[in-house]
Amino acid sequence: MLSVQQVGKTYGTFHALRDVTFSAQGGEVFGLLGPNGAGKTTLLRILATLLRPDSGQAQVAGFDITRDPEAIRARIGIVNGGMGLPARLTGREVLQSFARLYGLTRAQTDARITELDDRLELGRTLDTRAGEYSTGMKQKVVIARAVIHDPPVLILDEAASGLDIFARRTLLDFVQASRAPGRLTVYSTHVMSEVEEVCDRVAILHGGALITLGTLNGILDATGERTLERAFFALVRGQPTGGAHV
Numbered sequence: 001m002l003s004v005q006q007v008g009k010t011y012g013t014f015h016a017l018r019d020v021t022f023s024a025q026g027g028e029v030f031g032l033l034g035p036n037g038a039g040k041t042t043l044l045r046i047l048a049t050l051l052r053p054d055s056g057q058a059q060v061a062g063f064d065i066t067r068d069p070e071a072i073r074a075r076i077g078i079v080n081g082g083m084g085l086p087a088r089l090t091g092r093e094v095l096q097s098f099a100r101l102y103g104l105t106r107a108q109t110d111a112r113i114t115e116l117d118d119r120l121e122l123g124r125t126l127d128t129r130a131g132e133y134s135t136g137m138k139q140k141v142v143i144a145r146a147v148i149h150d151p152p153v154l155i156l157d158e159a160a161s162g163l164d165i166f167a168r169r170t171l172l173d174f175v176q177a178s179r180a181p182g183r184l185t186v187y188s189t190h191v192m193s194e195v196e197e198v199c200d201r202v203a204i205l206h207g208g209a210l211i212t213l214g215t216l217n218g219i220l221d222a223t224g225e226r227t228l229e230r231a232f233f234a235l236v237r238g239q240p241t242g243g244a245h246v
């Protein structure tokens with residue numbers, strides 16, 4: 001479902017990603033964990049075909065990021081921090097316009113909106129203009145928009161950031177319930193407890209390098225620590241603190 005081979009990216013002389021290699025399968029919620037600046041967003045932008053790597057290769061949903069970016073864009077949904085909504089449109093209108101872009105019929109769109117209303121508790125967001133949304137309402141519609149076409153690969157980049165506990169709970173429950181054969185969610189965050197709760201496996205990025213990959217229990221066993229946070233500090237001890245300059 002997702003395969004990354006020796007991907008590297010530099011910004012000028014700064015190594016944001018170096019030699020990152022891993023794969024993730026359908027049926028999993030795959031965590032990407034790392035502190036600010038670790039390279040998570042850079043990696044996710046490469047996987048979403050929004051940014052080209054300087055080196056290495058990657059395939060998403062069976063397609064190559066360099067050769068078939070359009071095929072990948074049709075098969076992924078992405079949520080990242082900077083996404084806005086048109087203030088004058090209601091949530092329903094936002095979802096309907098994206099559904100049209102993806103070629104859904106009116107009946108398919110209505111059925112999908114009903115399903116997402118149920119799963120994401122969209123409620124009154126559907127008929128309220130986006131300009132009047134709270135942060136939580138906005139993020140729910142942004143997530144619904146990302147999955148309106150029912151993509152096999154969902155990429156969430158710090159999707160719980162800024163949400164209150166109710167909206168955060170809805171999001172984490174949605175991610176849990178999205179786990180299904182042939183479907184992959186990539187869940188990127190710097191919040192360890194979110195990884196502990198929803199991810200089947202996690203890759204930890206630090207200074208642009210992948211420093212470990214495994215199940216939560218596997219990482220705890222390997223480091224002899226009791227929590228992911230303690231394991232993280234054990235793993236980064238002695239490593240450079242940021243992407244190095246060449």
Ligand SMILES: Nc1ncnc2c1ncn2[C@@H]1O[C@H](COP(=O)(O)OP(=O)(O)OP(=O)(O)O)[C@@H](O)[C@H]1O
Nearest residue numbers: 011016034035036037038039040041042043190243
């Ligand atoms: N366009 C850019 N030009 C120069 N440096 C950049 C650019 N984009 C990102 N960087 C740098 O690359 C590094 C990795 O950034 P990235 O956004 O991928 O990290 P991140 O793990 O997503 O962190 P955060 O959670 O803070 O977004 C950071 O040091 C950042 O300052």
